[in-house]
Amino acid sequence: MAQNANTHLIVVALEASIVPVPPLDLPAPYTYELREYGRTRPEEVAERIKDADVVIVTIVQLRADVLRPERTPRLKMVAVVASGTDCVDLEACRARGIAVGNTPHCNTVSVAEHVVALYFAARRSVALLHTMVQAGEWRKGMLHNTLNGPDGRAPRTCREETLGIVGYGAVGKVLESTAKGLGMKVLISGRKGASTVPEGRTAFDALIRESSVIALCLPRLPDTRNLISDAELDAMKPYAVIVNVSRGGIVDEKALVAALKARKIAGYGTDVYEQEPANPDNSILVRPDVAGLNIVATPHVAWCASDTIANYNRALKENIAGWLTTGQPKYPVV
Incomplete structure (x- = not known):
């Protein structure tokens, strides 16, 4: 049973x-x-969790200072409704014996499909063209050349694309099969800086050079x-x-904007x-x-x-019930 007298x-x-x-x-005899x-x-x-036995969180930060025993004396479990747990100070939880569970693979299909949506929107300059049409630019002449890449060519179709996937977890695997169904060639990245590359993978630097689409x-x-x-x-x-559905900070945003401005x-x-919620005060993107760059931001x-929501709800319930019956969430992180 969970180490909880309440x-x-x-x-x-x-x-x-x-x-x-x-x-x-x-499970009996627990109520909540x-x-x-x-x-x-x-x-x-701090004020909202001071009496909590269980905290449910998605992205708000649970840092070490609010996890101190004197501030959250009853806290025994943190249930993260997300795959990523970087919002929780895991070391502080480990030191206190606070169980932490997440909800992995719940959003896999949705995130993979969003990669495809962002790819099409960026490849075909959808957001940029939308802005131009609304601004009345079409009356000045045809806008099809806006779709041209820095190489001066019209946009490629999927059968001409090589997709490089960096991160071959559940999302990467679903994305691979989806992309192949669209006719893309797919490369799976090895680790950056690795001296050897597993069979079936492409060295990171080679993937960067060879891919026409890079999904993070x-x-x-x-x-x-x-x-x-x-570099x-x-x-x-x-x-x-480039399509990024991972986390902010994996792409150097200043370097990215400079590359787009230079038509690289x-x-x-x-x-x-890098900072969320993104707004003009905290994000260069x-x-x-x-506004004139081909950036699609969601x-x-x-x-x-x-x-995804149904999967999150199921996994959340399983984590809390598992912790109460076995002392460990079904999907343990700590």
Whole structure:
């Protein structure tokens, strides 16, 4: 059984507006009170979780200072409704014996499909053309040349593309089969800087040079920060398109914008940013001076789909029930 003397649990959901909390099926003799907040600002976290036995979180930060025993004396479990757990100080949880569970593979299909959506939007300059049409530019003449890449050629079709997948987890595998169904050639990247490459993989540097589309589907770790920066952008084909559905910070955003302005690559589609929520005050990718660049920006919604929410709800319930019956979430992180 979970190391918890309380059978009536206080469950605090800090971001219920992202994924609503389903009714929890707790094993006997446990009951619970749900304190549900639509969104939580950083300065509100400590007050809202001070009595919690279980905290449900998606992206709001749970840092070491709010996880100290004197601030959260009852806390025994953190349930992350997401695959990534970089919002939680895992070392602080490990030191206190706080269980942490996540919800892996729940959004796999949705995220893979979002990569394809961003690819088409960037390859065919959809956002840029939309802005130009709304601004009345079409009356001045045909706009088809806007679709041309820096190499001066019209956009390629899928059968002419080579997709390089960086990050071959669940999303990468679904993306691979989807891309092959569209007629793309697919390369799977080895680790950057690795001296050897597993069979079936392509060396990172070679993939960067050979791919016309590069999809980033990997976690943000110390060795993946600025994975794509000046050297990689300089090595890409002039008609390359990058799609990022991983995490902000994996692409050097300043280098990326400079490459687009210099016409070194053709476009960038992203769902993630170094700082979120992205706005003109904190992100170079959405400032007015990049309006003429082929950037397609979505607000960290690649996960959003009806089956994703159903999967999140199932995994959340399984994690909490598993922790109460065995002392460990079904999908343990700590």
